[in-house]
Amino acid sequence: MEQNSPILYILLAILVTNLIRVLPMMLIKGPIRNTFLRSFLYYVPYVTLAVMTFPAIIETTLTPLAGVIALVVGLIAAWYGLGLFPVALICCIIVYLIDTLLPML
Amino acid sequence: MEAVNVKDRSRTDTSSPLRHIGEGLRDGTPIALGYFAVAFSLGIIAKKAGLTAPLGFFSSFFTRASAGEYGVYTLVAIHATYVELIAMCLVTNLRYMLMSAALSQKLAPATSWFHRLLMACCITDEIFGISVSRTGYTPPAYTYSAALISSLFWASGCAIGIVAGGMLPTSIVSALSVALYGMFLAIIVPPARRDRNVLYALIASFFLSGICAVAPIVSQWSRGTRTILLTILISSVVAWLRPVKKRESNGTE
Structure with missing residues (x-):
């Protein structure tokens, strides 16, 4: 019955995804005083990125070993202050x- | 003489937007490369959903959400309902709400609503990561330039994936897709070296995330759901056990 065109889906996805991004930013005015909330928001970025990195880094490579070694070497390189690139x-x-x-061995 | 010194010191805070744009482009480049690889594989899925290359470019440029777009394209492919689509967008992108709240604390109090709106729209995991981990207030020019270059690569990657999906050797796609994670490590590890509490948080995150990926019921949940729940859980516990003392982030203990 309804004509579900990809364009309508995509416009809707763009709208919803960006509303999610914009709402908290527009609602929170000024610094948050609550210590727990401040601490929570301080840890959120590190925790999110860590959770997204492991174990995904091992799951995306063709062989898990490649991901493991990339993870370990990446951790060491980052610890000694090498930049993002x-x-x-x-x-x-x-x-x-x-x-x-590895497949050649 | 005294007056000149004072003036000099105050000037260091309002350094030129050009420098911020340069820094944004510099930090945005590895993100852009990683995005290109991920978006390329996303394009292959978008093609299955019936998207043309221009539509894929448009969609990716304005959505900029890996898991979210993946979810959307799979729903488009099966002609799901709009309600399902909205639910999918909410669940896969819920973490952006947390990030938006966190980023709101990194904007100078006088920032206009227009910049707040635009800064919020720039949020992706990576752009948020580099924006929030700067010391002091984050200049919008920095975030905009990093977001622009990475979004262009993200959108182009998706469009090229739609056109040429499956033409690159898998070994190259696999290698490129790791760029993102390498970048994440470079973002999260240096603060962990300076702040022991961040180190504890990271160890807990790696450990619990690893367990959740193989644990019976939890591993069936989508990666996006696991990311949200683990982020809320771990950040709450660490914030409760190790609250941050009232000090502006200038790196001194």
Whole structure:
């Protein structure tokens, strides 16, 4: 009955996704005083990124070993203060080498 | 002489927007590369849902949500209802609400509503990550430039994936997709080195996230759902056990 065009779906998705982003920003005016809330929001970014990194980094590579080694080397490189781009590049090279070399062994 | 010194010191706070744009482009580039790889594989799914390359570009440029778009395209492919589509968008993107709330604390109090609106729209996991981890208030120019370059690569990746999906060797797609995670590590590890509480939070996150990926019932939930629940749980516990003392983030203990 209803003509579900991809364009309508996509316009709706764009609207909803951006409303989610905008609402808290527009509702929260000024600094939050509550210590728990402040602390919660302080930890949120690190926790989210950590949860998204592991175990996904192992699941996206062709061989899990490549992901494990990229993770360990990436952690060490980041610990010693390498920036976003170098760490990302190192991880890519490691995964490419292991994923292409391992099947040859 | 004294007056000049004072003036100099105050000037360091309002450094030029051009420098912020440069920094944004610099930090946005690895994000853009990682996005390109992920969006490319997303394009292959979008094609199955019947999207053309221009529509894929449009959709990705304005949505910018990996898990969210993945969910949307799978629903478009099966001609789901609009209610299902809205529910999918809410669940897969709920974390952006937390991020928006957190980012609201990083804007200078005098920031206009227009900049607040635009800053909020820039939020993706990665753009949020680099914006919120800056010391002091985050200049909008920094976030805008990083978001622009990464969104262009994200949208192009999706469009090219729709056109040329399956033409790149899988080893290259696999290697590129890790760029994102390498970048995440570079964002979360340095603060953990400075702040022991962040280190504890990270160890708990890796550990619990690993367990949830293999645990019986939990592993059946979508990755987006697990991310939200673990983020709320772990951040709450750490915030309760290790509250942040009232001090502006200038890195001194």
